[in-house]
Amino acid sequence: MEYMENLTEYVEKQASLCQQHDVIDKELYARYGVKRGLRDENGQGVLTGLTNISQIIAFKDVDGQKVPCDGQLLYRGYDVQDLVKGGKGKRHIFEEAAYLLLFGELPTETQLSEFSSVIAESMNLPTNFTRDVIMKAPSVDIMNSMTRSVLTLASYDNQATNLDIDNVLRQCIGLIGTFPMMAVYGYHAYNHYENDGSMYIHRPDKDASVAENILRMLRPDMKYTELEARVLDIALLLHMEHGGGNNSTFTTRVVTSSGSDTYSAIAAALSSLKGRKHGGANLQVMNMMDDIKEHIKDYHDEEAIEAYLDKLLNKQAYDHKGLIYGMGHAVYSLSDPREKVFKSFVEQLAAAKGRDEDMTLYNNIEKIAPKLIAKERKIYKGVSPNVDFYSGFVYEMLGIPRELYTPLFAVARIVGWSAHRIEELVTTDKIIRPAYKSLVKYREYVDRDAR
Numbered sequence: 001m002e003y004m005e006n007l008t009e010y011v012e013k014q015a016s017l018c019q020q021h022d023v024i025d026k027e028l029y030a031r032y033g034v035k036r037g038l039r040d041e042n043g044q045g046v047l048t049g050l051t052n053i054s055q056i057i058a059f060k061d062v063d064g065q066k067v068p069c070d071g072q073l074l075y076r077g078y079d080v081q082d083l084v085k086g087g088k089g090k091r092h093i094f095e096e097a098a099y100l101l102l103f104g105e106l107p108t109e110t111q112l113s114e115f116s117s118v119i120a121e122s123m124n125l126p127t128n129f130t131r132d133v134i135m136k137a138p139s140v141d142i143m144n145s146m147t148r149s150v151l152t153l154a155s156y157d158n159q160a161t162n163l164d165i166d167n168v169l170r171q172c173i174g175l176i177g178t179f180p181m182m183a184v185y186g187y188h189a190y191n192h193y194e195n196d197g198s199m200y201i202h203r204p205d206k207d208a209s210v211a212e213n214i215l216r217m218l219r220p221d222m223k224y225t226e227l228e229a230r231v232l233d234i235a236l237l238l239h240m241e242h243g244g245g246n247n248s249t250f251t252t253r254v255v256t257s258s259g260s261d262t263y264s265a266i267a268a269a270l271s272s273l274k275g276r277k278h279g280g281a282n283l284q285v286m287n288m289m290d291d292i293k294e295h296i297k298d299y300h301d302e303e304a305i306e307a308y309l310d311k312l313l314n315k316q317a318y319d320h321k322g323l324i325y326g327m328g329h330a331v332y333s334l335s336d337p338r339e340k341v342f343k344s345f346v347e348q349l350a351a352a353k354g355r356d357e358d359m360t361l362y363n364n365i366e367k368i369a370p371k372l373i374a375k376e377r378k379i380y381k382g383v384s385p386n387v388d389f390y391s392g393f394v395y396e397m398l399g400i401p402r403e404l405y406t407p408l409f410a411v412a413r414i415v416g417w418s419a420h421r422i423e424e425l426v427t428t429d430k431i432i433r434p435a436y437k438s439l440v441k442y443r444e445y446v447d448r449d450a451r
């Protein structure tokens with residue numbers, strides 16, 4: 001107790017030194033031509049690599065001018081919206097896109113069936129891993145629990161550091177198969193030990209798809225409807241991949257480039273994804289919506305909604321960070337195509353589940369927030385709702401607990417991380433090491449007794 005009090009006092013005193021010595025005038029970035037966040041104001045990222053895995057389109061060329069356009073996302077050249085349409089009425093949509101991202105081609109029926117079986121067979125953790133690792137020190141933060149599980153899996157792999165492509169592929173497939181278990185079992189352990197809920201550890205069904213198995217392992221009765229599994233399958237497809245530059249994939253590539261092992265690279269990627277400005281935003285959106293609902297009684301009252309959002313931007317509401325979660329994107333301008341797909345079925349789902357009033361609130365935020373952000377921040381490329389805006393609402397309607405929203409993002413994105421790790425190993429083989437302009441001025445050393 002005394003130690004903690006002393007430490008609190010000490011860090012409060014010392015933190016001001018960090019503030020004083022670590023602040024850098026934003027003007028200097030422009031003066032030295034350094035791009036904050038490695039992007040220019042139009043969202044154009046500093047080029048750091050080449051990739052064949054996916055493409056994000058946010059601008060088009062009109063008479064030699066670069067102009068913002070509706071967003072488009074291509075997985076190995078195929079538009080995700082076409083992948084969603086092509087998967088209509090089918091199972092294994094996630095597995096199909098995973099095959100495409102990992103191996104570069106759409107699978108034939110036989111290839112898909114073989115791959116889906118391999119993934120289902122890979123839903124298999126080492127003996128007692130659930131008891132010894134996942135159930136130990138359970139936490140509300142399932143992303144941390146998954147990270148710990150991933151790092152611990154390395155101890156069970158006698159080829160953990162082998163970087164041969166077949167070995168890395170084996171490890172990646174193993175992680176694609178076990179991520180849903182780490183996430184769902186991690187939740188059940190937390191729910192039991194920290195939340196006084198019941199704990200059930202259902203084994204995955206080898207004949208079920210990844211989406212079906214998530215619902216099966218999550219629910220006490222292991223039951224789900226075809227529609228629920230299909231919606232989750234599509235949600236996973238939409239979250240699988242987003243270029244090499246998104247924070248968690250770039251993390252994967254950076255760690256991979258140093259020659260580190262698969263478990264370490266993926267643990268780092270998980271640590272990145274959970275951040276509130278990246279994959280963690282889906283949880284923040286829902287918590288922010290709770291706060292909005294507490295303060296706004298009439299969801300049709302656009303003036304009241306605007307006033308609340310204005311408070312958010314001015315750090316006077318919710319978490320006082322000045323962000324409207326689920327809005328804005330580092331690259332997209334007019335729209336995020338994934339949000340559009342979500343929206344197309346979220347409306348039907350909301351009507352079926354009697355959530356029309358909530359839908360009205362979402363619609364109004366979607367209409368008002370971009371204009372307000374554009375007014376109060378310097379946005380040069382346009383701002384629109386992103387993939388995280390509706391995903392939490394969809395998961396809520398599927399009865400999925402909030403603790404699993406960001407982990408579900410990881411369950412999908414492990415495929416993109418895997419594809420990029422393999423591409424980095426196959427093709428680049430050069431350590432990533434960008435430069436920082438140093439503002440340091442040389443100082444003569446001062447003896448301790450003379451300071």
Ligand SMILES: CC(=O)SCCNC(=O)CCNC(=O)[C@H](O)C(C)(C)COP(=O)(O)OP(=O)(O)OC[C@H]1O[C@@H](n2cnc3c(N)ncnc32)[C@H](O)[C@@H]1OP(=O)(O)O
Nearest residue numbers: 277278279281322323324325326327328329330377378386
């Ligand atoms: C899966 C994903 O990762 S999708 C993104 C999920 N994240 C969120 O939803 C969190 C809310 N959104 C954001 O914080 C941002 O839009 C980000 C992090 C996604 C992108 O940020 P940036 O790359 O800085 O975007 P951009 O260059 O267009 O932003 C310009 C300015 O507007 C601000 N801005 C952008 N979006 C928002 C927002 N939703 N709320 C408040 N301010 C915003 C930025 O912070 C930036 O301010 P700054 O110049 O003072 O740093």
Ligand SMILES: O=C([O-])CC(=O)C(=O)O
Nearest residue numbers: 241242245246247330331
């Ligand atoms: O691309 C980004 O910066 C963030 C994003 O949408 C994703 O990773 O899906």
